[in-house]
Amino acid sequence: MNREPATVGRGAVPAAGPPASAALVLEGAGVQLGGRWIWRDVDLRVDKHEFVAILGPNGAGKSTFLRVVLGLEPLGAGTVDVLGSAPTRGNAGIGYLPQRRTFDRDVRLRGRDLVRLGLDGGRWGIPLPFRRAHNAAARQRVDEVVELVDAGAYAHRSIGELSGGEQQRLLIAQALIDKPSILLLDEPLESLDIPSQQGVASLIQRICREQGVTVLLVAHDINPILPFVDRVIYIAGGHTAIGSPSEVVTTETLSQLYGARVEVLTTTDGRIVVVGQPEGVSFHGHG
Amino acid sequence: MVMADTIARPHVTWDLVADVRELLHFQFMQNAFVAGTIVAVTAGVVGYFMVLRGESFAGHTLSQVGFPGAAGAALVGVTPVFGVLTFCVVAAIAIALVPGRRSTGPAFESALIGSILAFALALGFLFTTLYSGFVTGAYSFLFGTFVGISNTEVVTLFVTATVVLVTLLVMGRRLFFASIDADVAAARGVPVRALAVVFLAVLGLAVAAATQITGTLLVFALLVAPAASAHQLSNRPGRALLISVGIAVLVTWLGLAIAYFSEYPIGFYVTTLAFGAYLLSRAGRALAR
Numbered sequence: 001m002n003r004e005p006a007t008v009g010r011g012a013v014p015a016a017g018p019p020a021s022a023a024l025v026l027e028g029a030g031v032q033l034g035g036r037w038i039w040r041d042v043d044l045r046v047d048k049h050e051f052v053a054i055l056g057p058n059g060a061g062k063s064t065f066l067r068v069v070l071g072l073e074p075l076g077a078g079t080v081d082v083l084g085s086a087p088t089r090g091n092a093g094i095g096y097l098p099q100r101r102t103f104d105r106d107v108r109l110r111g112r113d114l115v116r117l118g119l120d121g122g123r124w125g126i127p128l129p130f131r132r133a134h135n136a137a138a139r140q141r142v143d144e145v146v147e148l149v150d151a152g153a154y155a156h157r158s159i160g161e162l163s164g165g166e167q168q169r170l171l172i173a174q175a176l177i178d179k180p181s182i183l184l185l186d187e188p189l190e191s192l193d194i195p196s197q198q199g200v201a202s203l204i205q206r207i208c209r210e211q212g213v214t215v216l217l218v219a220h221d222i223n224p225i226l227p228f229v230d231r232v233i234y235i236a237g238g239h240t241a242i243g244s245p246s247e248v249v250t251t252e253t254l255s256q257l258y259g260a261r262v263e264v265l266t267t268t269d270g271r272i273v274v275v276g277q278p279e280g281v282s283f284h285g286h287g
Numbered sequence: 288m289v290m291a292d293t294i295a296r297p298h299v300t301w302d303l304v305a306d307v308r309e310l311l312h313f314q315f316m317q318n319a320f321v322a323g324t325i326v327a328v329t330a331g332v333v334g335y336f337m338v339l340r341g342e343s344f345a346g347h348t349l350s351q352v353g354f355p356g357a358a359g360a361a362l363v364g365v366t367p368v369f370g371v372l373t374f375c376v377v378a379a380i381a382i383a384l385v386p387g388r389r390s391t392g393p394a395f396e397s398a399l400i401g402s403i404l405a406f407a408l409a410l411g412f413l414f415t416t417l418y419s420g421f422v423t424g425a426y427s428f429l430f431g432t433f434v435g436i437s438n439t440e441v442v443t444l445f446v447t448a449t450v451v452l453v454t455l456l457v458m459g460r461r462l463f464f465a466s467i468d469a470d471v472a473a474a475r476g477v478p479v480r481a482l483a484v485v486f487l488a489v490l491g492l493a494v495a496a497a498t499q500i501t502g503t504l505l506v507f508a509l510l511v512a513p514a515a516s517a518h519q520l521s522n523r524p525g526r527a528l529l530i531s532v533g534i535a536v537l538v539t540w541l542g543l544a545i546a547y548f549s550e551y552p553i554g555f556y557v558t559t560l561a562f563g564a565y566l567l568s569r570a571g572r573a574l575a576r
Contacts, residue, residue, distance in 0.1 A: 070474050072473065089476050090475050090477075094474070096474040096475075098470035108518045108527070110522050113524060117467065118475075122461060122472065122477050123460055123461070124457055124461060125457065125460060126459035157522075175471075
C-alpha cells in the first residue's frame with residue numbers, strides 16, 4: 001500500500017503505465033463544469049482492496065470525482081484509468097451508491113427487489129417467471145448479499161418503511177450484488193444517527209477486507225470513518241492531496257490546499273475538527 | 288343516454304346468464320366490451336408505471352390535451368380518435384423534452400404542465416365554438432361514453448394498445464429501475480432520459496385510448512385509481528401490475544354493465560367503482576398494519 005508522504009498536486013505517480021495492482025489512476029486530471037475548473041492537475045493512484053475516503057468542503061468536486069470514475073463526466077485535461085481501461089458508462093466492475101435522501105414512505109417495493117435491480121435492472125425486457133433456474137440463482141445471490149449486509153431481518157419489507165441505516169445497508173447490497181471490483185459510495189453516512197454511522201462504516205470496511213473490493217467513500221465528516229479507512233483523498237481549492245489521515249488532515253497540508261491558513265485541531269475525545277475553512281467554521285457542519 | 292330513446296330500456300332480471308346475454312346482444316355493446324377491455328388492460332399497466340414515477344399530473348394533463356385533439360379533428364373532418372392520439376403524443380413528447388424538467392424540481396414541472404393544461408382546455412373550447420356540431424361529441428369526450436364505438440375505433444384501440452404494451456415489454460425492467468433509482472440506473476448504463484421521453488409518449492397513447500371510454504375529465508378512473516390501489520395492495524412489482532390490470536378491467540366491465548341497465552353515464556360508474564377500489568385498498572392496508 002502506498003505509504004509515501006502526503007502529496008499535493010503533480011508528481012505522485014511515475015510516468016510509466018499503471019501497475020496491475022492499481023484500481024484507479026489519475027494523471028494530470030482536471031474537470032471543467034460550465035467553463036470553470038472544478039479541480040485540476042490531479043495525480044493519484046488508488047490500489048486494489050484499499051478503503052479510501054474522499055473528503056473536502058461542499059462544492060469541492062467530491063461527487064464529480066465519482067462521476068468521472070463512473071464515466072458520467074469527461075475529463076477536461078489529463079487521463080484517468082479505471083481497472084486498466086478508460087472509464088465507461090455502465091461499467092459492471094463498479095458498484096455505485098449515489099448521494100440521496102431516503103426513499104419516500106410511499107415507495108412500495110420490497111428491499112430484496114431493490115437489491116435485485118443491481119443484478120438485472122439494467123437489462124431490457126421483463127423478468128420472466130418461467131425461467132426457474134435463472135430466477136433461483138438470482139434469488140440465491142440476493143440472499144447472499146442481504147446476509148452479507150445483515151439485512152435478512154427486514155429485506156422482505158417495503159423499502160420506504162425502513163430506517164435510513166437499513167435502507168443504506170440494502171443499497172450497499174444492491175451495489176455489491178454484481179460482484180464489482182470497485183465500490184463508490186457518495187456520503188453513505190449522511191442523515192444517519194451516530195450508532196448507524198458506525199455500523200455502516202464498519203460494515204463497509206468488512207466488505208472491503210472480506211470481498212476484496214476497492215472502496216471510495218465520499219464523506220463530509222472524517223470522524224465516523226477515521227478508525228476504518230486506509231487513506232484519504234482531500235479535495236479543496238481545486239486540488240487534491242492523498243495519503244493516510246494523519247498525513248493529509250494536518251494544518252500544513254490543508255493550508256497548502258486551501259491556499260489559506262486553516263487549522264486542524266484534535267478535541268479531547270479524539271475528534272478531528274478543521275477550523276478556518278473559507279466556507280465555514282466546522283469541518284462536519286452541513287452547509 | 289342516446290340509445291335509451293331508440294331501444295326499449297333494458298331491465299336487470301338478476302338471472303346472470305340472461306343478463307349477460309342481454310348485455311352482449313347488441314353489436315355496440317360487444318364493441319364497448321372489447322374496447323373497454325383493451326383500454327383497461329393498457330391503462331392498468333401504464334398506470335402502474337405512471338404512479339411509480341409520480342407522473343400522475345402529467346397523465347392528467349395529457350388527457351386534457353385529448354379534448355382539443357378530438358375537437359380539432361372534428362373541425363377538419365377527421366375521426367376524433369386520431370386527433371386525440373396525435374395531440375396526446377405530441378404533448379407528451381413536448382413535456383418530456385423541456386430541458387431541465389427533472390433537475391429544476393417538481394415545482395417548476397407542475398407549473399409547466401399546468402400551463403400546458405390550461406392552454407389545451409382553452410384550445411378545445413375554441414375548436415368547440417368554431418364547430419358547433421361537436422357540442423354533443425364534446426360532452427362525450429369530456430365525460431365518456433360507451434355507445435357508438437365503431438369497428439374502426441376498436442381496431443385503432445387494439446393497435447394503440449399493442450404498441451404501448453410491446454414497448455413496455457421491451458423496456459419494462461430498465462424503466463422500472465430508472466423509475467425507482469434514476470442515478471444508480473444511469474450509472475449502470477440505463478438510458479434514463481431516453482426512457483423518460485419514450486414513457487411519456489407511451490403514456491400519451493394510453494391516455495388517448497382511455498379517454499375513449501372514460502372521457503378526458505375522468506381518465507384518472509382507469510389510469511390512476513387501479514394502479515394506486517395496486518401499489519397499496521402489494522409491494523411486489525409483478526403482483527402489483529396484475530392487480531392494477533385486474534381492478535381496471537373489473538371496474539370497466541361492471542361500469543359498462545351498470546351503465547347499460549341504467550340511465551346515467553358510464554364515466555360516473557367507472558370512476559365511482561375505481562374510487563371505491565382505491566378507498567378499500569387503503570382501508571385494507573391500514574387495517575393490515
